[in-house]
Amino acid sequence: MDLWKDLNAVFCKVFDNDDIQIEAHTTADDVDGWDSLSHAMLIVAIESRFGITFEQRELLTFKNVGDMHECLAKKLRIG
Numbered sequence: 001m002d003l004w005k006d007l008n009a010v011f012c013k014v015f016d017n018d019d020i021q022i023e024a025h026t027t028a029d030d031v032d033g034w035d036s037l038s039h040a041m042l043i044v045a046i047e048s049r050f051g052i053t054f055e056q057r058e059l060l061t062f063k064n065v066g067d068m069h070e071c072l073a074k075k076l077r078i079g
Contacts, residue, residue: 003078007069010049014042024066050076 004022011020015033028034034042046068047053052075062068 001076001078003069003073003076006049007046007065007072010045011042014038014045022065024064024069026065027063046072052076 008020008022011022011031012018015031015038017032020031022031028039043054043059050072052072054071054075058071062071
């Protein structure tokens with residue numbers, strides 16, 4: 001599984017933009033349309049795609065996509 005590729009695909013779908021290329025340092029400021037509502041939709045889409053659930057305390061620690069990726073990798077027990 002290429003977690004970065006799969007996570008990027010979720011971003012592209014949620015934001016309806018196939019040109020999105022996320023990186024570890026990507027934040028909401030870097031993605032057009034990433035507001036509080038789309039953030040909630042993004043989290044639900046990630047949880048659904050990967051079959052996991054983020055805890056509220058985990059969500060509050062995400063400062064960028066790298067933090068999200070790291071948490072997701074731990075939940076999926078990937079490297």
